[in-house]
Amino acid sequence: MTQNWDTLIIGAGAAGLAAGRKLFDAGQSILIVEARPRIGGRIWTDEAFADFPIDLGAEFIHGEEAATHALVAAAGFGTLDAPRKKKLQIGADGILYRVDQLPPPLAQTVRALFAAYADLAQQTWRHHDQSLADYLRTCGFDAQAIGLADVLLAQTCCASIETLSCADLAREMRVDHAGQQEFHIRQGYTALLQHYSRGLPIRLDCPVELVRWSTDGVEVVAGGEQLRAAHGIVTLPIGVLQSGTVRFEPPLPPAKTHAIAAFRMEPGTKLFYRFAERLWDDDLVYVCHTGLAARWWTPGYGRANAHVLCCFVTADRARRIDAMPEAAALALGLAEIGSLLGQPDLAKACVQAQRVCWAHEPFTRGAYAHTPPGAADARLHLAQPLANVLFFAGEATAHDTNPQTVHGAIESGWRAARQVLEQG
Numbered sequence: 001m002t003q004n005w006d007t008l009i010i011g012a013g014a015a016g017l018a019a020g021r022k023l024f025d026a027g028q029s030i031l032i033v034e035a036r037p038r039i040g041g042r043i044w045t046d047e048a049f050a051d052f053p054i055d056l057g058a059e060f061i062h063g064e065e066a067a068t069h070a071l072v073a074a075a076g077f078g079t080l081d082a083p084r085k086k087k088l089q090i091g092a093d094g095i096l097y098r099v100d101q102l103p104p105p106l107a108q109t110v111r112a113l114f115a116a117y118a119d120l121a122q123q124t125w126r127h128h129d130q131s132l133a134d135y136l137r138t139c140g141f142d143a144q145a146i147g148l149a150d151v152l153l154a155q156t157c158c159a160s161i162e163t164l165s166c167a168d169l170a171r172e173m174r175v176d177h178a179g180q181q182e183f184h185i186r187q188g189y190t191a192l193l194q195h196y197s198r199g200l201p202i203r204l205d206c207p208v209e210l211v212r213w214s215t216d217g218v219e220v221v222a223g224g225e226q227l228r229a230a231h232g233i234v235t236l237p238i239g240v241l242q243s244g245t246v247r248f249e250p251p252l253p254p255a256k257t258h259a260i261a262a263f264r265m266e267p268g269t270k271l272f273y274r275f276a277e278r279l280w281d282d283d284l285v286y287v288c289h290t291g292l293a294a295r296w297w298t299p300g301y302g303r304a305n306a307h308v309l310c311c312f313v314t315a316d317r318a319r320r321i322d323a324m325p326e327a328a329a330l331a332l333g334l335a336e337i338g339s340l341l342g343q344p345d346l347a348k349a350c351v352q353a354q355r356v357c358w359a360h361e362p363f364t365r366g367a368y369a370h371t372p373p374g375a376a377d378a379r380l381h382l383a384q385p386l387a388n389v390l391f392f393a394g395e396a397t398a399h400d401t402n403p404q405t406v407h408g409a410i411e412s413g414w415r416a417a418r419q420v421l422e423q424g
């Protein structure tokens with residue numbers, strides 16, 4: 001087989017670009033093949049919606065030590081603090097409370113939920129994994145508390161609390177090296193990736209249909225062309241791998257197909273609202289409540305004149321929001337937050353709104369992947385190379401760091417690049 005490149009990388013998201021950067025800088029000839037007409041994948045910044053960059057997909061850097069900060073510094077960009085945990089507000093009985101001013105019974109429940117959650121890391125789950133909901137039931141929490149935990153803890157993982165594996169959560173807590181603080185990127189995530197990937201050979205608008213692999217190398221069929229290389233790195237989202245739209249010849253072995261099937265990739269949908277003026281408290285960062293549009297924040301926190309609200313709904317709630325006509329979904333979200341903010345006329349002040357449904361994106365098919373009870377090893381199996389020729393990266397493979405994040409995807413890309421370079 002004539003090989004035109006050392007390594008072909010499938011997907012120009014954070015993982016694919018990170019792998020490409022490392023290999024290119026190490027002197028390899030590479031090609032990144034991307035289905036969309038843009039780079040970034042689940043990173044997608046809208047420059048037109050407001051006077052500042054709006055991240056339609058990934059938005060925060062989760063952690064003061066996250067790998068992303070090195071890229072921000074190298075680009076000469078800046079970050080803004082987004083103190084979501086410190087300034088969390090919870091809506092209950094139609095009232096919005098700061099987390100340190102909750103009425104005593106609710107305060108006690110929230111404290112106990114966070115304590116039980118933190119305790120996950122101390123327990124051995126290997127032989128008796130259970131869902132976060134079942135674990136909280138065994139800790140004595142009632143249905144109401146579990147409903148609140150669903151919003152506070154499971155929605156962040158784009159999962160129903162009934163299907164979220166304790167073993168995987170505990171694994172992540174043990175290996176976490178990113179920290180707890182959160183940030184926005186002043187210039188937006190897309191600008192960061194554009195800077196990071198400058199000079200890399202990327203073929204856009206080129207959906208891969210078939211990956212042939214053997215000990216001799218890799219052949220990728222995309223856009224009517226056959227591309228050949230000594231190695232391949234697959235960074236496809238779980239939703240795409242599960243859809244079967246990309247075929248493998250020979251088929252992936254059972255350990256790999258079982259791992260892919262074990263993940264769940266739930267829908268995730270963002271609702272954005274722009275206002276002519278700020279109609280909420282300067283200090284508003286992050287709101288949770290048990291409505292349908294259950295998690296809210298201010299993407300422009302820390303910026304002047306940035307009057308935008310964002311709601312991010314996941315899993316079942318996102319399924320219900322996605323099933324509505326866009327105008328009805330946007331109206332429902334605004335009515336819920338307007339009522340909690342004591343602003344029943346919030347809708348009248350809204351000058352622009354949009355919904356972004358990640359489940360409807362054919363090259364993503366959901367937001368990010370989680371593992372149900374008993375499937376926590378799926379990340380490790382998905383990450384395993386095949387025949388030292390085909391390598392796997394992407395957020396779902398991030399078993400030694402935080403999956404479901406940009407920095408996890410970046411680290412997974414670096415890992416796959418190291419594995420390729422070890423082949424000599």
Ligand SMILES: Cc1cc2nc3c(=O)[nH]c(=O)nc-3n(C[C@H](O)[C@H](O)[C@H](O)COP(=O)(O)OP(=O)(O)OC[C@H]3O[C@@H](n4cnc5c(N)ncnc54)[C@H](O)[C@@H]3O)c2cc1C
Pocket residue numbers: 010011012013014015016033034035036039040041042043056057058059060061062206207208209235236237240245246268269270358363364366367368393394395396403404405406407409
């Ligand atoms: C709404 C939302 C909010 C999020 N918020 C945050 C956040 O605040 N902070 C954070 O750290 N993370 C967040 N995440 C998660 C983060 O976006 C992902 O973990 C990360 O971007 C995944 O990178 P990746 O490279 O693994 O996958 P992707 O970015 O999905 O990259 C895979 C690439 O493969 C391409 N592709 C698909 N099919 C084909 C094909 N057939 N041929 C060729 N190419 C193909 C895709 O187009 C894509 O570019 C969020 C995600 C979503 C959806």
